[in-house]
Structures are given as structure tokens and as C-alpha cells.
Amino acid sequence: MQKYSGMLIALILVISMFAAGMAIAEGTLTMGTNAEFPPFEFVEGDSVIGVDAEIAAEIAKDLGLELVIENMAFDSIIPALTSGQIDIGVAAMTVKPERLNSVDFSDTYYNARQACIVQVGGKAQDSESLKGTTIGVQTGTTGDYAAEEYSEDIQRFAKALDAVLELAGGKLDAVIIDEPVAKNILAALNNPNLTLLDTIEFEDEFYAVAVPKGHPELVESINNTIERITTDGTLDAILLKYFPAEEEPASEEIAQP
Numbered sequence: 566m567q568k569y570s571g572m573l574i575a576l577i578l579v580i581s582m583f584a585a586g587m588a589i590a591e592g593t594l595t596m597g598t599n600a601e602f603p604p605f606e607f608v609e610g611d612s613v614i615g616v617d618a619e620i621a622a623e624i625a626k627d628l629g630l631e632l633v634i635e636n637m638a639f640d641s642i643i644p645a646l647t648s649g650q651i652d653i654g655v656a657a658m659t660v661k662p663e664r665l666n667s668v669d670f671s672d673t674y675y676n677a678r679q680a681c682i683v684q685v686g687g688k689a690q691d692s693e694s695l696k697g698t699t700i701g702v703q704t705g706t707t708g709d710y711a712a713e714e715y716s717e718d719i720q721r722f723a724k725a726l727d728a729v730l731e732l733a734g735g736k737l738d739a740v741i742i743d744e745p746v747a748k749n750i751l752a753a754l755n756n757p758n759l760t761l762l763d764t765i766e767f768e769d770e771f772y773a774v775a776v777p778k779g780h781p782e783l784v785e786s787i788n789n790t791i792e793r794i795t796t797d798g799t800l801d802a803i804l805l806k807y808f809p810a811e812e813e814p815a816s817e818e819i820a821q822p
């Protein structure tokens with residue numbers, strides 16, 4: 566019985582997506598992301614992989630659809646959702662009140678915050694000395710908004726890594742990006758001149774899947790998948806796969822706001 570009601574919900578969902586002109590009617594679920602954000606999304610060979618790609622694969626599996634990934638600039642994801650170019654945005658995207666004006670969000674699946682990378686012994690060493698410095702960010706991200714609180718001299722990059730490389734080359738005083746990505750990039754670069762500032766406390770941020778407005782049945786299906794993978798251990802397994810053991814996220818980190 567439960568099997569049939571699940572099939573009925575999937576059928577209603579596909580019909581309503583078709584009516585709304587979404588790609589779901591063609592048997593695919595198109596996810597937009599910015600694959601410059603390891604370990605959540607990055608390119609390996611010809612594929613986009615990472616935590617978000619695996620979560621999206623679970624969402625597509627539960628819907629009986631084939632996942633298609635479109636790689637784009639982070640600040641193109643919300644416009645691509647509102648124009649119907651993509652069906653879902655899965656991009657370590659923080660739930661922000663301003664974004665809720667344009668898109669809906671699923672339940673949250675990860676708790677992060679911003680981090681500030683600086684040069685060892687450089688100009689910016691705490692929130693006071695960070696003020697008025699040249700700060701690099703990824704365009705349109707919560708790091709971009711956080712940087713605006715400290716300086717007007719903000720340099721915006723399409724790729725988080727490019728900002729950190731500019732910092733390493735001495736062209737920036739700091740980079741503000743999501744902490745898990747900051748740690749991942751620092752570990753990959755292994756540059757002894759770069760470090761994370763531990764003197765600034767940034768607010769908690771919660772990642773969720775962005776969906777075009779007005780598709781409550783799609784949001785509900787995504788929420789069901791998030792609940793399933795949280796309770797059956799799939800999400801923990803995905804996180805363990807992409808986070809090095811020493812920064813293995815505690816399960817409390819995956820909290821609902």
C-alpha cells in the first residue's frame with residue numbers, strides 16, 4: 566500500500582513539474598552547482614563529484630529520475646532556478662532570508678560558518694586589524710556579505726581557490742569563505758604562510774537545497790530524502806568519504822536551525 570502511495574506521489578510530482586515546464590518531465594533532475602567548492606562540489610576528470618553531488622543523486626534516486634549536473638558560477642544558480650534552466654540548486658548554499666524572496670529551500674543538511682584565511686604575520690590578525698583591508702571572496706556568497714562588514718575593498722572571484730592563490734601571492738590581506746572549504750583548500754595547498762584566523766567568531770550557517778518557488782511537492786520529496794539519508798546513515802557515510810578523518814564532522818553539526 567505504502568509502495569503505491571509513494572508511486573502516486575511521484576506520478577503527481579512528475580505531472581505537476583511537466584505543467585510547470587521543468588525538465589523533470591524528461592526523466593531527468595537537473596542540478597545547478599558551482600564545482601569549485603571542495604569537498605561539497607568539485608571536478609574530477611569529466612565529472613562533478615562531492616558531498617552535494619551524492620546528496621543530489623539520492624534525491625534523484627528517490628524520484629526515479631536521472632541526475633544531470635550543470636556547472637555554473639555560484640551567483641548564476643538562483644537566476645537559473647527562477648528561469649527554469651535547472652530544477653534544483655545544490656551548492657553548499659546557505660539559507661538566507663534574502664534568498665527566500667527568489668527561491669524556496671528544503672530542510673537543512675549541514676551546519677557551517679565562515680572562516681577567514683590570512684597570511685601568517687600579515688596585516689589582518691583579528692576583527693580590528695581586518696577592517697579596511699583588501700579581502701577576497703567568492704562572488705555573491707555569504708563570505709561576500711560577511712566581508713562587507715569589515716571593508717569596502719573587496720575583490721570578488723568566481724572560484725574560491727583563485728582568491729586564496731591571490732592571498733598567497735600577497736595581493737590580498739584576507740579571504741573569507743565557508744570554513745569546510747577553507748580547510749580543504751589550505752590542506753591541498755599546504756602553504757606554511759597561510760593560516761585560519763581563530764580570533765573571529767562567525768555565525769552558524771545552514772546549507773539546504775534550493776528549489777524554484779511554488780513547488781511544495783518537490784520540496785517535500787527532497788525533505789523526505791534528507792530525512793532518509795540522515796536516519797539510515799547514508800549522509801554520515803557521504804561526509805566521512807569527503808572529509809579527512811581529523812576534521813570528521815560530528816553528527817551534532819548536521820543540525821536543523
Ligand code: GLN
Nearest residue numbers: 602656657658659706707
Ligand atoms: N555557503 C555560501 C553561500 O551560500 C557559499 C556557497 C558557495 O560558494 N558554493 O553563499
